[in-house]
Amino acid sequence: MSQYQAPMADFQFLLKDWINLDNHYASINAEGMDYELIMEVLAQGAKFAEEVIAPLNREGDEEGCKLKDGKVTTPSGFATAYQNYVANGWNAMLGNPDYDGQDLPYTSAVPIHEMLNSANLSWRLTTMLTESAVLAVDKHAPQWMKDQYLAKLISGEWTGTMNLTEPHAGSDLALLNTKAEPQEDGSYTITGNKIFITGGDQDWTNNIIHLVLARLPNAPKGVKGISLFLVPKFLLDENNEPGEANKLSVGSIEKKMGIKASPTCVMNYDGAKGWLVGEENNGLACMFTMMNDARFQVGLQGLGTCEASFQGALEYARERLQSRSPTGAKQPDAKADSLMHQPDVRKMLLTQKAFTEGLRALSILYAQQMDIEKYCHDHRKEQAKQIIAFLTPICKGFMTDIATEVTNLGIQIYGGHGYVREWGMEQLVRDTRIAQLYEGTNGIQAADLIGRKLTRDGGQMLNATVEMLSARINAMSNKKDIEKAQHLLHEWHQASCKLLGAEANDVAGAATDYLHYSSYVILGILWIEMADAANRSNNELIKAGKKHTCEFYIKRLLPRKDVHLSVIHAVADDLMSVSDQEFDYK
Numbered sequence: 001m002s003q004y005q006a007p008m009a010d011f012q013f014l015l016k017d018w019i020n021l022d023n024h025y026a027s028i029n030a031e032g033m034d035y036e037l038i039m040e041v042l043a044q045g046a047k048f049a050e051e052v053i054a055p056l057n058r059e060g061d062e063e064g065c066k067l068k069d070g071k072v073t074t075p076s077g078f079a080t081a082y083q084n085y086v087a088n089g090w091n092a093m094l095g096n097p098d099y100d101g102q103d104l105p106y107t108s109a110v111p112i113h114e115m116l117n118s119a120n121l122s123w124r125l126t127t128m129l130t131e132s133a134v135l136a137v138d139k140h141a142p143q144w145m146k147d148q149y150l151a152k153l154i155s156g157e158w159t160g161t162m163n164l165t166e167p168h169a170g171s172d173l174a175l176l177n178t179k180a181e182p183q184e185d186g187s188y189t190i191t192g193n194k195i196f197i198t199g200g201d202q203d204w205t206n207n208i209i210h211l212v213l214a215r216l217p218n219a220p221k222g223v224k225g226i227s228l229f230l231v232p233k234f235l236l237d238e239n240n241e242p243g244e245a246n247k248l249s250v251g252s253i254e255k256k257m258g259i260k261a262s263p264t265c266v267m268n269y270d271g272a273k274g275w276l277v278g279e280e281n282n283g284l285a286c287m288f289t290m291m292n293d294a295r296f297q298v299g300l301q302g303l304g305t306c307e308a309s310f311q312g313a314l315e316y317a318r319e320r321l322q323s324r325s326p327t328g329a330k331q332p333d334a335k336a337d338s339l340m341h342q343p344d345v346r347k348m349l350l351t352q353k354a355f356t357e358g359l360r361a362l363s364i365l366y367a368q369q370m371d372i373e374k375y376c377h378d379h380r381k382e383q384a385k386q387i388i389a390f391l392t393p394i395c396k397g398f399m400t401d402i403a404t405e406v407t408n409l410g411i412q413i414y415g416g417h418g419y420v421r422e423w424g425m426e427q428l429v430r431d432t433r434i435a436q437l438y439e440g441t442n443g444i445q446a447a448d449l450i451g452r453k454l455t456r457d458g459g460q461m462l463n464a465t466v467e468m469l470s471a472r473i474n475a476m477s478n479k480k481d482i483e484k485a486q487h488l489l490h491e492w493h494q495a496s497c498k499l500l501g502a503e504a505n506d507v508a509g510a511a512t513d514y515l516h517y518s519s520y521v522i523l524g525i526l527w528i529e530m531a532d533a534a535n536r537s538n539n540e541l542i543k544a545g546k547k548h549t550c551e552f553y554i555k556r557l558l559p560r561k562d563v564h565l566s567v568i569h570a571v572a573d574d575l576m577s578v579s580d581q582e583f584d585y586k
Helices: 008-018 021-027 035-063 078-087 106-119 121-140 143-155 283-319 343-375 379-419 425-436 442-455 460-474 479-497 504-509 511-536 540-557 560-568
Strands: 066-068 071-073 159-163 179-182 188-198 208-214 227-232 234-236 242-245 248-253 264-277
Touching (some): 008 035, 008 343, 008 511, 008 540, 021 035, 035 078, 035 106, 035 121, 035 425, 066 248, 078 121, 106 343, 121 143, 121 208, 121 227, 121 264, 121 283, 121 425, 143 227, 159 188, 159 283, 188 208, 188 227, 208 264, 208 283, 227 234, 283 343, 283 425, 343 379, 343 511, 379 425, 379 442, 379 511, 460 479, 479 511, 511 540, 511 560
Parallel strands (some): 159 208
Antiparallel strands (some): 179 188, 208 227, 227 264, 248 264
């Protein structure tokens, strides 16, 4: 099984030569931040990912989580690794400095999060949800609640969860039934059942802070009648420490296809005490603060498994002797040539490489926009908000769809060995498959992109994104590359604008194709830009590798966009005219 190694050379290229981190930090007045400091942070993060949590990945998958006497136990070494993580301040990277957070730029944190996902996706999940919970509490909670809970969530002394889904209500939160009854002391009693709760219980911390969606009595029907509540596992005593157990419990741990080392719990709330976060009946808006962050983080899960699969496949292809090259022996002293001499294997490896490095660039671009939104207080802040909103479903949906393709290619390159557990490739497929489903299925991401973010918005978010990409393209040095990238951008913008005003069914029927079409175009633009930036790199392998991988992407992967483009303007009659009975002939 391949041992994960952080892709530090690519991070160096992207941060120094591609986005010019020092100029970026100067432009947003991120005081005390520079490229050298961030690379030191990334080096320490790489060491933690490689040496502490990556070795736990295989064993964690084998051991899984256990529920006994109402308590969840995670795999051996997971809790100790978490204590190491917290003690070294990793959990606090993005936190509010008023509550002992480090307030670091997203461009420093996103590469760390990618590495954690590559090394051990199951382990990363609980810390990911805690970071999202921090955002929701920081933005929406009353001051007293922040004072009691935020510092310990930011430090990682306590973890956080997101409680949305119920057995009868998945993505349609209008069907939510969990009840919240107001009490005389200002608290609420929460009663109901939630499923698929990541980190619903664990043996890492002495308290868990659940953020739970529920309905107040006489609340409006549908999503307009949902409120958000903070419900701790243990109620706090007079010293702000965990005291009396709250009236909640773990019903079971889900038996899953993958991420087996992450405790995915059924949670029962039996009159548990909670407190309102934000305003009554405004819970969904509060939760979207958490959900949008989690959606990008799930995209990073896809990127992380892409990198892990590519590393394993590349190592195997270099070492595995199998047949001879189509043009004759390349390793005549060996019994056969390595798989690297087979053009079809190289095509699979280059597909993995082109997608992985392209998606990494997209993640850094997204992080750069989050930095602008976080630190700027002029027109750039609003533009960044629009760009982030538009790119979020693309990052979540496309990164995770591609991760399933890339990890399956990893199995294919290994052949039969990829199908057995000992090599680790099949685990990556199992682990990453959930990323297309949770935090809103990728069909929902596509509907969000073409519905809320494009047609309902009237193209404003699209225009902000096009303006940002156009400025980046015009900053390139090669005139032909500028023309090529601008042509791609213009084609995408024109095709997108044609969807404005389309019929609802036609828009919904085009959703997934539009998301993929948009994503292939954006990655094409980023690859042209990276190949241009590589000319400034002092790393000769980066310089040649980016150029050749860009050529591969443009020639063999970008043409996929044309298939999606050919159908996004089709009317939905062929989808909706088939009767329910015609789907089978019983």
